[in-house]
């Protein structure tokens with residue numbers, strides 16, 4: 618099984634960053650998700666798993682191009698032999714929302730089973746009391762979302778929203794060594810269980 622890692626936004630994407638906190642810290646989503654993606658890649662490499670970064674650039678690669686790249690790889694190795702994982706940080710208008718969530722495309726597919734594995738790992742790995750934001754309308758924890766990276770890719774695909782970068786408590790945890798290790802571990806352990 619080949620893992621396609623999508624680390625989302627680019628350096629020049631507007632927004633997609635935390636406020637500057639009183640201690641001067643700030644999270645940039647493009648940078649943070651690239652760091653997590655690199656950590657995940659290193660761990661997968663150690664485990665001998667096959668993977669590829671969809672976005673090797675720091676710049677904002679349009680969704681259409683990211684989907685095209687993913688589909689080209691999937692066509693090579695077989696759609697059923699691929700899992701795309703898109704890594705993000707969440708944000709709310711108010712900065713008060715917190716927690717972890719996962720998205721798949723509308724309807725039922727293999728992606729939903731993969732998302733449930735991610736959910737269970739996140740629940741086990743994140744500190745006790747971390748808000749787990751599920752959409753249980755279909756008895757599964759993932760949100761069904763009409764996102765291009767989920768809709769226009771032909772292989773199984775999940776998108777993780779790893780806590781809220783504009784919430785001071787979530788963001789402090791994200792930027793901590795412990796937080797980075799936990800977010801990485803969620804992805805690595807889930808991928809190991811799926812493959």
Ligand SMILES: [Zn+2]
Pocket residue numbers: 625626633646705706
């Ligand atoms: Zn994002």
